[in-house]
Amino acid sequence: MSGSFTKATARNIFYGGAAFFFLLFLALTFDSQQALPKRDNSQNLTPQVIRGKYLWETNDCIGCHTLLGEGAYFAPELGNVYKRRGPDFIKAWIKAQPTGTPGRRQMPNFHFNDQELDDLVQFFKYTNGINTNNWPPNIQG
Amino acid sequence: MTTLTLQATPQKSIPGDLAMWFFILAELLVFGVLFICYGITRFADPALFNAGQTHLHAGQAAWNTLFLITGSGTAVLAAHAIARLQYRQGSIFLVATFASGVLFVVNKLMEFASYLGQGYTLSTDNFWMFYLFLTFFHFLHVILGMVIIAAVWIKLQQGHYRNGQTAGVETATSYWHMVDLVWIVLFPLVYLIR
């Protein structure tokens, strides 16, 4: 075929296209940030929840569990665990680990005190209150 | 109507740079998928879309169609003028295309301001989400088209495109025509049909 195909044009399209779509992405990000307060349950972001999130992170819970579907796929989803199990079960379960059942997956014992357990539960409660467009499909996560 | 020309033209060539046409085809693909998604969502809930549509300013959008068509026309004239070495004329026509872009942008911004002032956002409902995203996405394309036209105009002033070397100009105008073509589908789709 005749007609030209030059590197200079291809390069300009790359730079122009990349800049264009990145700006669009920034615009959408801006809009998302505006829309978040209605969805992200941030009104319930208490100091206790924040401490719970810190515990969640510093014990690398995401290395086995998923939270809102993100993380490892070795242990149950915890975004909705507050609804699935309730606060008392969660605390009792964490305290009872590891089960030591031969051949079963084991969760370490993290030696949380009662206040820390409450912090974690509050974090799960807050997470459960985030509007996730109805994900997961059912209570099992 | 225009597809009936059967006599083989001596040499067929791609207007402008092939790389631009890859870009144009990719853009058309994106817009095409977006339009069809709009159609399908509207099919599922016509009442919502018809209700939303009554709040749109179709007359203002018609003006915008005229701006883009005019810009497209002057872009064609610019390419022809430059091919015939009439650089001054070509320069004026490019400015005209750019100016039509400015008119479009100003008019569209006023329209956006009106809707946002009434509290409509991307999260209002499916109609407003599609309307705002589609037209904003297209709006950005008009701005990119203006940038490209401006770049060609500057190159023209710098004395590129000697001896009727119009590939660069055609590359730019092809993009503008694409933006126009997309709007020609978008305009009846969101403003008129119900």
Place this chain on the structure above:
Amino acid sequence: MKYQSQAVAKPYFIAAIGLFIGQILFGLIMGLQYLWGDFLFPAIPFNVARMVHTNLLIVWLLFGFMGAAYYMIPEEAERELYSPKLAKLMFWVFLVAGALTVVSYLAVPYATLAKWSGNGLVATMGREFLEQPLYTKVGIVVVALVFLFNISMTLLAGRKTSISLVMILGLWGLAVFFLFSFYNPNNLVKDKYYWWWVVHLWVEGVWELILGAMLAFVLVKITGVDREVIEKWLYVIIAMTLITGIIGTGHHYFWIGTPAYWQWWGSIFSALEPIPFFMMTVFAFNMVNRRRREHPNKAATLWALGTGVMSFLGAGVWGFLHTLAPVNYYTHGSQITAAHGHMAFYGAYVMVVITMISYAMPLLRGREANSNRAQVLEMWSFWLMTIAMVFITLFLTAAGILQVWLQRISATPMSFMDTQDQLRLFYWLREFSGVIFAVGLVLYVISFFIKERKTANA
């Protein structure tokens, strides 16, 4: 090798392969933990093994990228590296930092590490793939900046080719987006939103520029096709990558608390993401078919073509499989995700780094290509690893489909752990494929030590 200073690439490549072995070892351990839950517990809990597995992957790929840059940039710029000493120093800094991080993951509980490394000051730890303690993160930034300074100075002083510009742009992007790993808001939704600015904008954004540049470089060298032709296609492909991939980030914003409209934009744009991968495959095969010379390094050619095909399959096809929001609603966070992750990382990034090593290592060792015997062994390792990875992906996909069915679609959904018990067969098959992969990797390492037969053919 045209420039003395290209030699600094060699330790980077060796370290990359060494850490790769470690990564696979921990992969096998995790595979067993899926089958015998208490395997190595409490010495190496699953979360620790996984952290080591994924972090080693990231670190060795970074070693590979840096080695590739040290090899490519002097040759492209047509001058010696700005400072080979700095490059050697940074090698040791990065290696020691990486090793210390892995050792500390294994030696002390994560919470202790967090306390001890000052996570209380700037909390950045405990997010998937970004588990590194603060000092490692800062170390990565320092190493990256010194590295970028070194190659940018080299490039500024020399010939600026498109390949080297794309490479350096990708590397700068890598460094810039890594900065978002320091942003960890209390608001979980925002945390997740910007976490993807590291993870997604790396692997489906700037890393693809690095991938494209590395592949283009090797293709120029191996095929002898006019650089102008390869470079313009490189631009077209990476333009498509960013056009689709940036808004494609939206496919991670379906269920994490972000507005519902992302389901549309994420689905539409990421559905188009296979296009650049498809173009890359066609491009690689086209260039090899149009070759103007027969390069003696057949193994490197095989890896280059493999990169095209496997990245299209892993990132393109397996990505598309579950990227549409209505599908992703059921597959999100299941073994399907794991299947895609494995083949995409292997096909795109592991293979391109090995392509580069395969091409450059013989030259760094003073010959254009390895002996025929060594190449045959290397090609065996190619097929073993690649086919094993295809099977790992297929078994994980099967596990994922069954998981989604039992746990999420069924009228009487099973609990997570009950579902896992039903997937054991697939986990066994996956672990078996993993062993084959490890065998392929061992053969790959051996291929470096195969010498030409002393008795030359008459």
Place this chain on the structure above:
Amino acid sequence: MKTGFYIQWGLLTALTLIALMAPRWLEVEHYLLAGLAITTLTKGQIIIDQFMGLKRAPNWLRWTVTGWLWLVLGTLGLCFY
């Protein structure tokens, strides 16, 4: 050339105005759909063949873009039918 060009330009303008008035003139929805489809198709075809100049381009390009227009309008027609 010039005369043809002004006819095309005039046609585009006229069709835009007709399309704008169509919802008032065509009360029946199917007529409106048909009217808008015809005006849009004609306008798009003028842009593609004349303004873009694809009439003189290689067939693959001309028919890809033309095919895009027909496919998109056809699918939308089904959605609104």
